[in-house]
Amino acid sequence: MFLEDFEVGQVFRHPGGEAVTADAIKQFAGQFDPQPFHLDEAAAQQSFFRSLAASGWHTAGLTMRMLVDTLHIHGGLIGAGFEEFRWPRPTRPGDVLRLEVEVLGIKFSQSKPLQGFLYHRVTTYNQHDEAVLVMTGNLLAPRRPQ
Amino acid sequence: MFLEDFEVGQVFRHPGGEAVTADAIKQFAGQFDPQPFHLDEAAAQQSFFRSLAASGWHTAGLTMRMLVDTLHIHGGLIGAGFEEFRWPRPTRPGDVLRLEVEVLGIKFSQSKPLQGFLYHRVTTYNQHDEAVLVMTGNLLAPRRPQ
Numbered sequence: 001m002f003l004e005d006f007e008v009g010q011v012f013r014h015p016g017g018e019a020v021t022a023d024a025i026k027q028f029a030g031q032f033d034p035q036p037f038h039l040d041e042a043a044a045q046q047s048f049f050r051s052l053a054a055s056g057w058h059t060a061g062l063t064m065r066m067l068v069d070t071l072h073i074h075g076g077l078i079g080a081g082f083e084e085f086r087w088p089r090p091t092r093p094g095d096v097l098r099l100e101v102e103v104l105g106i107k108f109s110q111s112k113p114l115q116g117f118l119y120h121r122v123t124t125y126n127q128h129d130e131a132v133l134v135m136t137g138n139l140l141a142p143r144r145p146q
Numbered sequence: 147m148f149l150e151d152f153e154v155g156q157v158f159r160h161p162g163g164e165a166v167t168a169d170a171i172k173q174f175a176g177q178f179d180p181q182p183f184h185l186d187e188a189a190a191q192q193s194f195f196r197s198l199a200a201s202g203w204h205t206a207g208l209t210m211r212m213l214v215d216t217l218h219i220h221g222g223l224i225g226a227g228f229e230e231f232r233w234p235r236p237t238r239p240g241d242v243l244r245l246e247v248e249v250l251g252i253k254f255s256q257s258k259p260l261q262g263f264l265y266h267r268v269t270t271y272n273q274h275d276e277a278v279l280v281m282t283g284n285l286l287a288p289r290r291p292q
Contacts, residue, residue: 031207031211032207032208032210032211033207033210033211033214034211034214035214035222035223036222037222047221047222048221048222048224048286049224055210056225057203057206057207057210060203060206061177061178061179061203061207062178064178064179064201064203065177065178065179065180068179068180068181075193075194076181076182076183076193076194077181078194078195079202079233080232080233081230081231081232081233082228082231082232083229083230083231084227084229085227085228085229085231085281085283086226086227086228087225087226087227135231137231140194
């Protein structure tokens with residue numbers, strides 16, 4: 001899709017798939033976020049999280065994995081950044097995540113006539129319809145060639 | 147460290163370590179961000195990035211890996227979210243990343259006397275001192291027990 005193909009208010013959804021396993025949580029954490037509450041059930045019980053919790057970056061990675069299958073922008077998904085980025089709650093073992101992406105704005109560039117930005121909000125939900133990640137920001141999007 | 151141990155203006159640094167390899171970039175992307183410009187040199191040459199680029203989420207994961215070794219908050223690093231989150235440029239094969247964390251504010255909670263927030267900015271730099279990730283936000287931090 002090109003920038004012109006989007007409309008404010010459009011919502012794209014990914015139904016989600018496999019449950020997140022405790023093993024996957026520990027494996028990701030071992031590589032990128034080796035903190036006790038992401039690695040060990042007993043340590044997690046003594047922590048802020050009260051039980052094993054996925055790294056927020058693992059949730060972000062799983063979100064990106066779904067986003068790639070959800071939003072088909074010509075040239076790929078190229079993120080400029082976010083102005084809102086929060087984890088309302090952690091992802092837990094057994095959670096099945098799904099995705100909603102809402103189009104909030106279409107920004108045509110003044111300086112670069114061939115491209116613009118898709119202003120959007122990504123919300124990742126667990127199986128209880130609780131948000132685990134909310135990101136609002138811009139994706140680069142090319143304009144449709146004339 | 148407890149919230150009282152931090153001061154506005156403090157900077158914590160991680161010197162970085164191993165270079166990011168093309169294999170690691172492709173492996174991460176295969177799992178979490180399977181787009182051609184993160185997976186294949188030839189495809190990347192035809193893309194916005196012009197050569198193989200790491201997923202921004204891979205850069206974020208490598209950043210978190212360094213942050214865990216850099217900032218020692220009692221109870222662990224528990225992120226509330228960011229109000230600024232941007233990737234000024236991609237991480238490339240061969241890049242060696244390093245980290246700087248600046249304390250921007252100490253927020254004591256009104257409602258929860260035992261905790262507060264460390265308002266901070268994380269900047270990840272490559273070996274050319276170019277920022278590849280900038281995140282400004284809050285980490286939960288407990289107050290020193292009386």
